Amino acid sequence: MMKTIAEINEKIRQGKAVVVNAEEVIDLVKEKGVKHAAQHVDVVTTGTFGPMCSSGIYFNTGHSKPRIKLGGGRVYLNDVLAYPGLAAVDVFFGANALPDDDPRNRVHPGDFNYGGGHVIEELVAGKDIRMTATAYGTDCYPRKRLETWLNIKDLNEAVLFNIRNAYQNYNVAVNLSDKTIYTYMGVLKPRLGNANYCSAGQLSPLLNDPHYRTIGIGTRIFLGGGIGYVAWQGTQHNPNVLRTEAGVPKRSAGTLAVIGDLKQMSPRWLVGASMYGYGVTLTVGVGVPIPILDEEILRSTAVTDEEIYGAVIDYSDAYPNQKPDIVGEVNYAQLKSGTVKLQGKKVPTSSLSSYSRAVEIAEVLKDWIKRGEFLLTEAVAPLPGVESGVAFKPLPERPLEI
Amino acid sequence: MAVSKRVVLHFPKRLVEQPVIYHLVKDYNLEFNILRASITAEPEEEGLLVLQLKGEQDEYDKGVKFLLKSGVKIQSLSQDVTRNEARCTHCGACVTICPPGAFELDLKTRQVRFNDEKCVACGLCIKTCPPRAMEVHF
Ligand code: SF4
Ligand code: SF4
Numbered sequence: 187m188m189k190t191i192a193e194i195n196e197k198i199r200q201g202k203a204v205v206v207n208a209e210e211v212i213d214l215v216k217e218k219g220v221k222h223a224a225q226h227v228d229v230v231t232t233g234t235f236g237p238m239c240s241s242g243i244y245f246n247t248g249h250s251k252p253r254i255k256l257g258g259g260r261v262y263l264n265d266v267l268a269y270p271g272l273a274a275v276d277v278f279f280g281a282n283a284l285p286d287d288d289p290r291n292r293v294h295p296g297d298f299n300y301g302g303g304h305v306i307e308e309l310v311a312g313k314d315i316r317m318t319a320t321a322y323g324t325d326c327y328p329r330k331r332l333e334t335w336l337n338i339k340d341l342n343e344a345v346l347f348n349i350r351n352a353y354q355n356y357n358v359a360v361n362l363s364d365k366t367i368y369t370y371m372g373v374l375k376p377r378l379g380n381a382n383y384c385s386a387g388q389l390s391p392l393l394n395d396p397h398y399r400t401i402g403i404g405t406r407i408f409l410g411g412g413i414g415y416v417a418w419q420g421t422q423h424n425p426n427v428l429r430t431e432a433g434v435p436k437r438s439a440g441t442l443a444v445i446g447d448l449k450q451m452s453p454r455w456l457v458g459a460s461m462y463g464y465g466v467t468l469t470v471g472v473g474v475p476i477p478i479l480d481e482e483i484l485r486s487t488a489v490t491d492e493e494i495y496g497a498v499i500d501y502s503d504a505y506p507n508q509k510p511d512i513v514g515e516v517n518y519a520q521l522k523s524g525t526v527k528l529q530g531k532k533v534p535t536s537s538l539s540s541y542s543r544a545v546e547i548a549e550v551l552k553d554w555i556k557r558g559e560f561l562l563t564e565a566v567a568p569l570p571g572v573e574s575g576v577a578f579k580p581l582p583e584r585p586l587e588i
Numbered sequence: 589m590a591v592s593k594r595v596v597l598h599f600p601k602r603l604v605e606q607p608v609i610y611h612l613v614k615d616y617n618l619e620f621n622i623l624r625a626s627i628t629a630e631p632e633e634e635g636l637l638v639l640q641l642k643g644e645q646d647e648y649d650k651g652v653k654f655l656l657k658s659g660v661k662i663q664s665l666s667q668d669v670t671r672n673e674a675r676c677t678h679c680g681a682c683v684t685i686c687p688p689g690a691f692e693l694d695l696k697t698r699q700v701r702f703n704d705e706k707c708v709a710c711g712l713c714i715k716t717c718p719p720r721a722m723e724v725h726f
Binding site for chain 1: 675677678679680681682683684685693695697698699715716718719720
């Protein structure tokens with residue numbers, strides 16, 4: 187049995203496509219078997235909703251009168267530092283950015299109440315944003331100061347461009363030390379007081395397509411409540427990790443760089459977040475449809491939490507000091523049960539990504555496809571796979587000579 | 589009938605140095621458990637005490653009257669830490685942080701329930717919650 191994306195799109199147009207989410211497909215396979223399910227199902231939808239730090243936006247404000255060249259100057263949005271290294275009125279702005287006067291971790295742990303992620307959420311919500319900028323002035327761009335309100339509806343382009351999202355599997359974070367630590371994986375209590383994880387597991391996009399057979403550059407996706415595209419492999423894309431026999435990565439592996447029109451998105455799916463003692467970030471909703479072209483693809487989408495293993499890493503030592511040691515491996519069914527067993531101890535678990543929201547994303551995407559509003563795309567180029575030789579390397583640090 | 593209630597007491601500054609709790613416990617036969625206390629040195633600020641009070645209903649009622657008459661403001665505790673439902677993403681980051689276990693992951697809906705009657709207003713969840721959905725109102 188082989189289907190093509192064109193055939194599936196034809197069924198979507200006619201409103202006849204059979205679409206299930208990556209959770210429902212598990213039961214379907216149990217009931218009817220892979221072969222039958224693969225014939226029956228056209229699309230499996232996935233979803234994930236978690237803090238994704240490598241998120242950002244860019245926009246074009248239009249030119250002021252007289253003109254100002256922000257490139258090379260300084261730009262703030264609600265006092266949060268933006269990046270003005272581009273032309274006259276193009277601005278890039280990252281989710282982790284902070285106001286200059288934020289105390290950060292001067293008194294540890296810092297609160298990080300407000301930063302880039304929050305500004306992005308407010309901009310998407312249609313709130314006015316205060317832009318203050320200074321520039322050096324040129325003959326053609328004489329203005330040196332600009333203070334103005336910005337609203338998303340007035341911007342020429344406003345684009346979400348996240349250079350690393352939707353990690354294929356992720357570390358499970360614990361703390362083996364004697365004091366509480368504050369990390370991007372949340373607050374970790376001493377002596378294995380808790381174990382924090384951050385993946386939707388069986389619903390997570392890249393875990394349902396472990397070898398990137400359908401998800402590639404150009405794939406149309408759900409992004410932040412609107413429509414987006416896979417732009418490239420994400421930074422730190424690392425396909426060549428330890429995998430199970432079925433090919434499911436047991437360590438952090440593939441990632442996606444995604445892009446989409448911010449004006450279509452909604453603050454329900456782009457939520458500013460504060461990681462106590464760590465910084466600010468943006469919680470992003472991503473959903474990817476997987477066309478069922480053959481049985482193997484369907485079998486991959488039927489992956490269950492029991493079959494997905496994550497590495498448990500000590501964030502008090504192994505993580506910060508780049509040591510390869512792991513505390514153990516646990517699967518997502520164990521993690522989601524509320525406790526895991528580590529070093530003979532029962533350790534309670536917390537999630538940082540919302541599974542119920544991930545289900546909701548997969549359902550929204552399913553609904554769009556069923557109503558014929560969302561057609562699937564053929565990847566323009568594949569993401570680098572296991573054979574590509576692409577690897578995530580550490581920094582070859584070379585001290586500067588004095 | 590015996591009762592056990594958790595209350596937040598606000599002391600105006602003039603009462604901070606009075607033996608109000610001593611009288612409450614001694615005169616009305618109430619048992620108490622301090623869940624949280626903050627009496628600041630700032631003269632314009634009030635004192636705050638979160639207590640669990642146990643005793644007979646009629647004695648408890650009389651004790652509350654005594655507190656009110658003395659000028660202490662009383663709130664029942666469950667109203668003081670609330671969850672902004674519109675902001676909660678049901679991630680679960682709070683679940684392992686709360687000392688009395690007021691958050692519970694519903695294994696079926698995968699949503700996080702907040703059982704406010706278990707909350708002792710320790711405040712730990714406030715900054716641990718990434719979207720800052722937990723709010724204290726004193
Ligand atoms: S940490 Fe905050 S957002 Fe997450 S479940 Fe708890 S209250 Fe909700
Ligand atoms: S204030 Fe403390 S006791 Fe109350 S819910 Fe938050 S963590 Fe739990």
